[in-house]
Amino acid sequence: MKRREWLIGALCSQAGVLTGLSTAIAKSPAEQQSVDAGLAPKSATPLAVRSSAHPGPAYAPVVAGHQLHFPRDHGAHPDFRTEWWYATGWLQAGGIDVGMQITFFRARTGHAPDNPSQFAPKQLILAHAALAIAGEPRLRHGQRSARAGFGLAQASVSDTELRLFDWSLERRDGMPEGGIGTGAEHYLAIAGTEDFALELVLHTDRPPVLQGVQGHSRKGPMPAQASNYYSRPQLRIEGKLRIGKAGNAMQPVRGSGWLDHEWSSELLDPRATGWDWVGLNLDDGSALMAFRIRDGSGGDLWKHARWIEQGKLRDAIPRFTVLRAWRSLRSGASYPVVMRLTLDSRELELQPLLDDQELDTRASTGTVYWEGAVRVLENGRQIGRGYLELTGYAGRISL
Numbered sequence: 001m002k003r004r005e006w007l008i009g010a011l012c013s014q015a016g017v018l019t020g021l022s023t024a025i026a027k028s029p030a031e032q033q034s035v036d037a038g039l040a041p042k043s044a045t046p047l048a049v050r051s052s053a054h055p056g057p058a059y060a061p062v063v064a065g066h067q068l069h070f071p072r073d074h075g076a077h078p079d080f081r082t083e084w085w086y087a088t089g090w091l092q093a094g095g096i097d098v099g100m101q102i103t104f105f106r107a108r109t110g111h112a113p114d115n116p117s118q119f120a121p122k123q124l125i126l127a128h129a130a131l132a133i134a135g136e137p138r139l140r141h142g143q144r145s146a147r148a149g150f151g152l153a154q155a156s157v158s159d160t161e162l163r164l165f166d167w168s169l170e171r172r173d174g175m176p177e178g179g180i181g182t183g184a185e186h187y188l189a190i191a192g193t194e195d196f197a198l199e200l201v202l203h204t205d206r207p208p209v210l211q212g213v214q215g216h217s218r219k220g221p222m223p224a225q226a227s228n229y230y231s232r233p234q235l236r237i238e239g240k241l242r243i244g245k246a247g248n249a250m251q252p253v254r255g256s257g258w259l260d261h262e263w264s265s266e267l268l269d270p271r272a273t274g275w276d277w278v279g280l281n282l283d284d285g286s287a288l289m290a291f292r293i294r295d296g297s298g299g300d301l302w303k304h305a306r307w308i309e310q311g312k313l314r315d316a317i318p319r320f321t322v323l324r325a326w327r328s329l330r331s332g333a334s335y336p337v338v339m340r341l342t343l344d345s346r347e348l349e350l351q352p353l354l355d356d357q358e359l360d361t362r363a364s365t366g367t368v369y370w371e372g373a374v375r376v377l378e379n380g381r382q383i384g385r386g387y388l389e390l391t392g393y394a395g396r397i398s399l
Helices: 006-014
Strands: 080-093 096-108 124-131 139-148 153-157 162-165 165-173 185-192 196-204 216-218 227-241 251-264 272-281 287-295 300-309 310-318 321-327 334-343 346-352 356-358 370-378 382-388
Touching: 080 196, 080 227, 080 382, 096 165, 096 227, 096 251, 096 370, 124 153, 124 162, 124 185, 124 196, 124 227, 124 370, 139 162, 162 227, 185 227, 196 251, 227 272, 227 287, 251 272, 251 382, 272 334, 272 370, 287 334, 334 370, 334 382, 346 382
Parallel strands: none
Antiparallel strands: 080 096, 080 251, 096 124, 124 139, 153 162, 162 165, 165 185, 185 196, 196 227, 216 227, 227 251, 272 287, 272 382, 287 300, 300 310, 321 334, 334 346, 346 370, 356 370, 370 382
Protein backbone atom coordinates (compact mmCIF):
# COMPACT_ATOMS: atom_id res chain seq x y z
CA MET A 1 0.00 0.00 0.00
CA LYS A 2 2.55 2.59 0.78
CA ARG A 3 6.19 2.81 0.33
CA ARG A 4 7.43 3.51 3.85
CA GLU A 5 4.73 1.73 5.78
CA TRP A 6 6.54 -1.62 5.81
CA LEU A 7 9.60 0.11 7.23
CA ILE A 8 7.79 1.68 10.15
CA GLY A 9 5.88 -1.54 10.77
CA ALA A 10 9.19 -3.22 11.38
CA LEU A 11 10.26 -0.37 13.64
CA CYS A 12 7.14 -0.72 15.76
CA SER A 13 8.00 -4.34 16.44
CA GLN A 14 11.48 -3.28 17.51
CA ALA A 15 10.38 -0.45 19.77
CA GLY A 16 12.42 -1.75 22.63
CA VAL A 17 15.55 -1.72 20.50
CA LEU A 18 15.35 1.50 18.52
CA THR A 19 15.90 3.89 21.38
CA GLY A 20 19.48 4.93 20.79
CA LEU A 21 21.69 6.46 18.17
CA SER A 22 23.31 4.57 15.31
CA THR A 23 25.21 5.43 12.17
CA ALA A 24 24.56 2.73 9.59
CA ILE A 25 22.74 2.18 6.36
CA ALA A 26 19.09 2.97 6.38
CA LYS A 27 16.08 4.60 4.97
CA SER A 28 13.16 4.03 2.81
CA PRO A 29 11.29 6.45 0.76
CA ALA A 30 8.95 6.38 -1.87
CA GLU A 31 5.67 4.98 -3.32
CA GLN A 32 2.52 6.83 -3.82
CA GLN A 33 -0.91 7.20 -5.10
CA SER A 34 -3.49 5.02 -6.74
CA VAL A 35 -4.64 3.54 -10.00
CA ASP A 36 -7.62 5.58 -11.05
CA ALA A 37 -8.01 7.94 -8.13
CA GLY A 38 -11.32 9.23 -9.37
CA LEU A 39 -12.87 5.77 -9.59
CA ALA A 40 -11.99 4.34 -6.21
CA PRO A 41 -14.76 1.99 -5.01
CA LYS A 42 -16.97 3.23 -2.25
CA SER A 43 -17.21 1.50 1.09
CA ALA A 44 -18.39 2.02 4.63
CA THR A 45 -16.21 4.32 6.71
CA PRO A 46 -13.84 2.23 8.88
CA LEU A 47 -14.01 2.87 12.59
CA ALA A 48 -10.43 1.96 13.41
CA VAL A 49 -7.48 -0.07 12.25
CA ARG A 50 -6.05 -2.71 14.55
CA SER A 51 -2.87 -4.51 13.59
CA SER A 52 -2.76 -8.27 14.15
CA ALA A 53 0.97 -7.95 14.82
CA HIS A 54 0.34 -5.25 17.42
CA PRO A 55 -2.98 -6.06 19.16
CA GLY A 56 -2.76 -3.04 21.43
CA PRO A 57 -4.62 0.22 20.85
CA ALA A 58 -6.44 0.77 17.56
CA TYR A 59 -4.89 3.17 15.06
CA ALA A 60 -6.80 6.01 13.40
CA PRO A 61 -8.15 5.07 9.94
CA VAL A 62 -7.67 6.95 6.69
CA VAL A 63 -11.12 8.10 5.62
CA ALA A 64 -12.14 9.17 2.12
CA GLY A 65 -13.47 12.73 1.98
CA HIS A 66 -11.33 14.00 4.85
CA GLN A 67 -10.11 17.53 4.07
CA LEU A 68 -6.51 18.49 4.70
CA HIS A 69 -5.87 21.84 6.38
CA PHE A 70 -2.55 23.70 6.42
CA PRO A 71 -0.38 24.43 8.27
CA ARG A 72 -1.87 21.88 10.71
CA ASP A 73 -1.47 18.96 8.31
CA HIS A 74 2.17 19.82 7.73
CA GLY A 75 2.59 18.59 11.30
CA ALA A 76 2.51 15.12 12.85
CA HIS A 77 -0.56 12.87 13.19
CA PRO A 78 0.27 10.70 16.21
CA ASP A 79 -3.01 8.74 16.20
CA PHE A 80 -1.99 7.07 12.93
CA ARG A 81 0.40 4.17 12.84
CA THR A 82 3.02 5.52 10.43
CA GLU A 83 4.09 8.85 8.96
CA TRP A 84 7.04 10.25 7.05
CA TRP A 85 8.46 13.46 5.61
CA TYR A 86 10.71 12.59 2.67
CA ALA A 87 12.94 15.12 0.90
CA THR A 88 15.10 14.33 -2.13
CA GLY A 89 17.07 16.47 -4.52
CA TRP A 90 19.84 16.94 -7.06
CA LEU A 91 22.59 19.34 -6.03
CA GLN A 92 25.60 20.90 -7.71
CA ALA A 93 28.65 20.87 -5.44
CA GLY A 94 31.76 22.30 -7.06
CA GLY A 95 30.63 21.14 -10.48
CA ILE A 96 29.83 17.63 -9.23
CA ASP A 97 26.32 16.13 -9.34
CA VAL A 98 25.11 14.99 -5.91
CA GLY A 99 21.85 13.22 -5.15
CA MET A 100 20.56 13.72 -1.61
CA GLN A 101 17.74 12.40 0.50
CA ILE A 102 16.71 13.02 4.09
CA THR A 103 13.66 11.35 5.61
CA PHE A 104 12.04 11.64 9.03
CA PHE A 105 9.65 8.93 10.22
CA ARG A 106 7.18 8.85 13.08
CA ALA A 107 5.78 5.53 14.29
CA ARG A 108 3.07 4.88 16.84
CA THR A 109 3.89 1.64 18.62
CA GLY A 110 1.57 -0.84 20.30
CA HIS A 111 2.04 0.75 23.71
CA ALA A 112 -1.16 2.19 25.15
CA PRO A 113 -1.24 6.01 24.91
CA ASP A 114 -2.39 6.23 28.54
CA ASN A 115 0.63 4.27 29.80
CA PRO A 116 1.93 6.52 32.60
CA SER A 117 5.57 5.53 32.16
CA GLN A 118 7.76 8.17 30.56
CA PHE A 119 9.96 5.37 29.31
CA ALA A 120 7.22 3.59 27.34
CA PRO A 121 8.13 4.12 23.66
CA LYS A 122 4.65 5.17 22.51
CA GLN A 123 6.08 7.10 19.56
CA LEU A 124 9.34 6.46 17.71
CA ILE A 125 11.21 9.02 15.63
CA LEU A 126 13.65 7.81 12.99
CA ALA A 127 15.66 9.68 10.37
CA HIS A 128 17.74 8.55 7.40
CA ALA A 129 20.02 10.59 5.16
CA ALA A 130 22.10 9.60 2.13
CA LEU A 131 24.25 11.12 -0.60
CA ALA A 132 24.91 9.74 -4.08
CA ILE A 133 28.00 11.49 -5.46
CA ALA A 134 28.90 11.23 -9.15
CA GLY A 135 32.11 9.28 -9.56
CA GLU A 136 31.87 7.44 -6.25
CA PRO A 137 31.15 3.68 -6.19
CA ARG A 138 28.22 3.70 -3.72
CA LEU A 139 26.11 5.77 -1.33
CA ARG A 140 27.18 7.59 1.80
CA HIS A 141 24.45 7.22 4.41
CA GLY A 142 23.46 7.55 8.05
CA GLN A 143 20.58 6.80 10.44
CA ARG A 144 19.33 7.99 13.80
CA SER A 145 16.46 6.83 15.99
CA ALA A 146 14.95 7.46 19.41
CA ARG A 147 11.70 7.31 21.31
CA ALA A 148 9.89 10.66 21.34
CA GLY A 149 10.56 12.85 24.35
CA PHE A 150 13.39 13.54 26.78
CA GLY A 151 14.43 16.50 24.64
CA LEU A 152 16.01 14.09 22.16
CA ALA A 153 13.26 13.55 19.58
CA GLN A 154 10.06 15.37 18.70
CA ALA A 155 7.47 15.76 15.95
CA SER A 156 5.25 18.82 16.35
CA VAL A 157 1.53 18.41 15.65
CA SER A 158 1.06 22.04 14.55
CA ASP A 159 3.55 22.23 11.66
CA THR A 160 6.58 20.45 10.22
CA GLU A 161 9.03 20.68 13.11
CA LEU A 162 11.03 17.49 13.48
CA ARG A 163 14.08 17.03 15.66
CA LEU A 164 16.18 13.97 16.36
CA PHE A 165 19.34 14.71 18.34
CA ASP A 166 21.12 17.28 16.13
CA TRP A 167 19.18 16.41 12.94
CA SER A 168 16.12 18.47 12.03
CA LEU A 169 13.53 19.33 9.39
CA GLU A 170 11.36 22.44 9.81
CA ARG A 171 8.89 24.34 7.64
CA ARG A 172 8.64 28.12 7.89
CA ASP A 173 6.68 30.82 6.10
CA GLY A 174 8.45 33.43 3.98
CA MET A 175 12.06 33.57 2.89
CA PRO A 176 15.10 33.12 5.12
CA GLU A 177 17.44 36.08 5.29
CA GLY A 178 19.64 36.12 2.19
CA GLY A 179 17.57 33.40 0.50
CA ILE A 180 17.16 33.01 -3.25
CA GLY A 181 13.96 33.77 -5.14
CA THR A 182 10.65 34.85 -3.67
CA GLY A 183 9.40 31.65 -2.10
CA ALA A 184 6.30 31.90 0.08
CA GLU A 185 7.64 29.22 2.42
CA HIS A 186 10.71 27.06 2.96
CA TYR A 187 12.02 23.98 4.74
CA LEU A 188 15.27 23.84 6.71
CA ALA A 189 17.02 20.45 6.68
CA ILE A 190 20.07 19.59 8.79
CA ALA A 191 21.75 16.20 9.02
CA GLY A 192 25.25 14.83 9.26
CA THR A 193 27.48 11.81 9.87
CA GLU A 194 31.21 11.22 10.01
CA ASP A 195 31.05 10.88 6.20
CA PHE A 196 29.04 13.97 5.24
CA ALA A 197 26.89 16.83 6.50
CA LEU A 198 24.20 18.97 4.93
CA GLU A 199 22.45 22.22 5.83
CA LEU A 200 19.83 22.97 3.20
CA VAL A 201 17.00 25.40 2.56
CA LEU A 202 14.24 24.10 0.28
CA HIS A 203 12.09 26.92 -1.12
CA THR A 204 8.65 26.87 -2.74
CA ASP A 205 6.03 29.36 -3.85
CA ARG A 206 3.56 26.62 -4.87
CA PRO A 207 0.80 25.16 -2.70
CA PRO A 208 0.95 21.48 -1.71
CA VAL A 209 -0.10 19.01 -4.42
CA LEU A 210 -2.81 16.78 -2.92
CA GLN A 211 -2.37 13.25 -4.23
CA GLY A 212 -5.24 10.86 -4.93
CA VAL A 213 -8.64 12.46 -4.39
CA GLN A 214 -7.99 15.65 -2.38
CA GLY A 215 -5.19 13.98 -0.46
CA HIS A 216 -6.85 10.57 -0.02
CA SER A 217 -4.46 8.27 -1.86
CA ARG A 218 -5.43 4.66 -2.59
CA LYS A 219 -2.62 2.10 -2.29
CA GLY A 220 -4.35 -1.16 -3.12
CA PRO A 221 -7.59 -2.89 -4.15
CA MET A 222 -9.10 -2.72 -0.66
CA PRO A 223 -10.51 0.67 0.39
CA ALA A 224 -8.64 0.57 3.70
CA GLN A 225 -5.33 0.42 1.81
CA ALA A 226 -4.95 4.18 1.58
CA SER A 227 -3.04 7.12 2.99
CA ASN A 228 -3.28 10.86 3.44
CA TYR A 229 -0.64 12.19 1.10
CA TYR A 230 0.64 15.37 -0.51
CA SER A 231 3.78 16.39 -2.42
CA ARG A 232 5.94 19.51 -2.83
CA PRO A 233 7.67 19.15 -6.25
CA GLN A 234 10.05 21.60 -7.93
CA LEU A 235 11.62 22.87 -4.71
CA ARG A 236 14.56 25.25 -5.14
CA ILE A 237 17.46 24.25 -2.93
CA GLU A 238 20.42 26.21 -1.60
CA GLY A 239 22.73 25.59 1.31
CA LYS A 240 25.96 23.95 2.38
CA LEU A 241 27.38 20.46 2.10
CA ARG A 242 30.39 18.71 3.60
CA ILE A 243 31.75 15.65 1.83
CA GLY A 244 34.13 13.55 3.89
CA LYS A 245 35.18 13.60 7.51
CA ALA A 246 34.36 16.29 10.05
CA GLY A 247 36.73 19.20 9.62
CA ASN A 248 36.44 19.26 5.85
CA ALA A 249 35.12 22.55 4.56
CA MET A 250 31.42 23.09 3.94
CA GLN A 251 30.85 24.09 0.31
CA PRO A 252 27.89 25.98 -1.17
CA VAL A 253 25.32 23.99 -3.16
CA ARG A 254 22.23 24.71 -5.22
CA GLY A 255 19.73 22.47 -6.91
CA SER A 256 16.13 21.28 -7.10
CA GLY A 257 14.15 18.91 -4.94
CA TRP A 258 10.94 17.15 -3.96
CA LEU A 259 9.23 16.64 -0.60
CA ASP A 260 6.52 14.13 0.30
CA HIS A 261 4.45 13.93 3.47
CA GLU A 262 2.29 10.86 4.03
CA TRP A 263 0.54 9.13 6.92
CA SER A 264 -1.61 6.04 7.34
CA SER A 265 -2.46 3.05 9.52
CA GLU A 266 -3.04 0.24 7.02
CA LEU A 267 -0.42 -2.19 5.67
CA LEU A 268 0.35 -3.52 2.20
CA ASP A 269 -2.02 -5.90 0.51
CA PRO A 270 -0.99 -9.46 1.49
CA ARG A 271 -0.20 -10.25 -2.16
CA ALA A 272 2.24 -7.36 -2.53
CA THR A 273 5.96 -8.15 -2.67
CA GLY A 274 7.37 -4.68 -3.35
CA TRP A 275 7.04 -1.51 -5.40
CA ASP A 276 8.71 0.81 -7.90
CA TRP A 277 8.22 4.56 -7.37
CA VAL A 278 9.50 7.77 -8.94
CA GLY A 279 9.23 11.49 -8.14
CA LEU A 280 10.58 13.52 -11.08
CA ASN A 281 11.19 17.24 -11.59
CA LEU A 282 11.22 18.10 -15.30
CA ASP A 283 13.17 20.98 -16.84
CA ASP A 284 10.02 22.62 -18.26
CA GLY A 285 8.72 23.21 -14.71
CA SER A 286 6.33 20.27 -14.65
CA ALA A 287 6.67 17.22 -12.39
CA LEU A 288 5.62 13.58 -12.35
CA MET A 289 4.89 11.01 -9.68
CA ALA A 290 4.39 7.38 -10.72
CA PHE A 291 4.39 4.02 -8.97
CA ARG A 292 3.43 0.40 -9.25
CA ILE A 293 2.99 -2.18 -6.49
CA ARG A 294 4.06 -5.64 -7.64
CA ASP A 295 2.54 -8.99 -6.76
CA GLY A 296 4.38 -12.29 -6.39
CA SER A 297 4.45 -12.93 -10.14
CA GLY A 298 5.95 -9.50 -10.87
CA GLY A 299 2.63 -8.20 -12.17
CA ASP A 300 1.03 -4.90 -11.24
CA LEU A 301 -1.23 -5.15 -8.21
CA TRP A 302 -1.88 -1.40 -8.12
CA LYS A 303 -0.42 1.53 -10.06
CA HIS A 304 -0.89 5.20 -10.75
CA ALA A 305 0.81 8.26 -12.18
CA ARG A 306 0.12 11.96 -11.88
CA TRP A 307 1.45 14.80 -14.04
CA ILE A 308 1.75 18.17 -12.29
CA GLU A 309 1.73 20.92 -14.91
CA GLN A 310 1.36 24.64 -14.12
CA GLY A 311 -0.94 23.97 -11.22
CA LYS A 312 -3.03 21.43 -13.16
CA LEU A 313 -3.14 17.73 -12.34
CA ARG A 314 -3.50 14.99 -14.93
CA ASP A 315 -3.68 11.31 -14.03
CA ALA A 316 -2.32 8.45 -16.11
CA ILE A 317 -1.74 4.71 -15.88
CA PRO A 318 2.01 4.03 -16.06
CA ARG A 319 3.83 1.08 -17.57
CA PHE A 320 7.29 0.24 -16.22
CA THR A 321 9.63 -1.70 -18.54
CA VAL A 322 13.03 -2.97 -17.42
CA LEU A 323 15.87 -1.93 -19.77
CA ARG A 324 18.87 -2.93 -17.67
CA ALA A 325 19.38 -4.58 -14.29
CA TRP A 326 22.27 -4.26 -11.85
CA ARG A 327 23.15 -7.09 -9.46
CA SER A 328 24.41 -6.32 -5.97
CA LEU A 329 27.44 -8.34 -4.87
CA ARG A 330 26.42 -7.75 -1.25
CA SER A 331 22.80 -8.92 -1.28
CA GLY A 332 22.62 -10.81 -4.59
CA ALA A 333 19.53 -8.82 -5.53
CA SER A 334 19.01 -7.76 -9.14
CA TYR A 335 17.52 -4.27 -9.46
CA PRO A 336 16.00 -2.74 -12.63
CA VAL A 337 18.09 0.44 -12.39
CA VAL A 338 17.36 1.53 -15.97
CA MET A 339 13.63 1.69 -16.71
CA ARG A 340 11.33 2.89 -19.46
CA LEU A 341 8.27 4.65 -18.08
CA THR A 342 5.40 4.80 -20.58
CA LEU A 343 2.50 7.19 -19.94
CA ASP A 344 -0.05 7.63 -22.71
CA SER A 345 1.97 8.67 -25.78
CA ARG A 346 5.15 9.59 -23.88
CA GLU A 347 8.12 7.35 -23.14
CA LEU A 348 10.62 8.41 -20.49
CA GLU A 349 13.88 6.63 -19.71
CA LEU A 350 15.30 6.61 -16.18
CA GLN A 351 19.10 6.42 -15.88
CA PRO A 352 20.80 6.17 -12.44
CA LEU A 353 23.48 8.57 -11.25
CA LEU A 354 25.18 5.45 -9.76
CA ASP A 355 24.25 1.81 -10.25
CA ASP A 356 25.01 0.97 -6.61
CA GLN A 357 22.44 2.93 -4.62
CA GLU A 358 21.43 -0.08 -2.53
CA LEU A 359 20.58 0.37 1.14
CA ASP A 360 20.91 -2.44 3.67
CA THR A 361 18.61 -1.74 6.61
CA ARG A 362 18.55 -5.22 8.15
CA ALA A 363 20.15 -3.88 11.32
CA SER A 364 17.10 -1.69 11.96
CA THR A 365 14.15 -2.39 9.68
CA GLY A 366 14.89 -5.85 8.35
CA THR A 367 15.09 -5.24 4.61
CA VAL A 368 17.39 -4.42 1.69
CA TYR A 369 16.27 -2.17 -1.17
CA TRP A 370 17.48 0.34 -3.79
CA GLU A 371 16.80 4.06 -3.77
CA GLY A 372 18.62 6.64 -5.76
CA ALA A 373 19.05 9.65 -7.98
CA VAL A 374 18.04 9.21 -11.64
CA ARG A 375 18.18 11.29 -14.81
CA VAL A 376 15.09 11.50 -17.03
CA LEU A 377 15.53 11.18 -20.81
CA GLU A 378 13.01 11.49 -23.64
CA ASN A 379 14.01 10.69 -27.23
CA GLY A 380 17.62 10.51 -26.07
CA ARG A 381 17.61 14.01 -24.54
CA GLN A 382 17.75 14.73 -20.81
CA ILE A 383 14.58 16.51 -19.68
CA GLY A 384 14.70 16.24 -15.90
CA ARG A 385 15.94 14.57 -12.74
CA GLY A 386 14.45 12.83 -9.75
CA TYR A 387 14.50 9.82 -7.45
CA LEU A 388 13.58 6.16 -7.96
CA GLU A 389 12.83 3.59 -5.27
CA LEU A 390 12.86 -0.18 -5.82
CA THR A 391 11.75 -2.54 -3.02
CA GLY A 392 11.12 -6.27 -2.80
CA TYR A 393 13.93 -7.32 -5.12
CA ALA A 394 16.13 -8.65 -2.33
CA GLY A 395 13.24 -10.71 -0.97
CA ARG A 396 9.59 -10.17 -0.22
CA ILE A 397 8.97 -7.33 2.18
CA SER A 398 8.40 -8.83 5.61
CA LEU A 399 5.97 -7.09 7.96
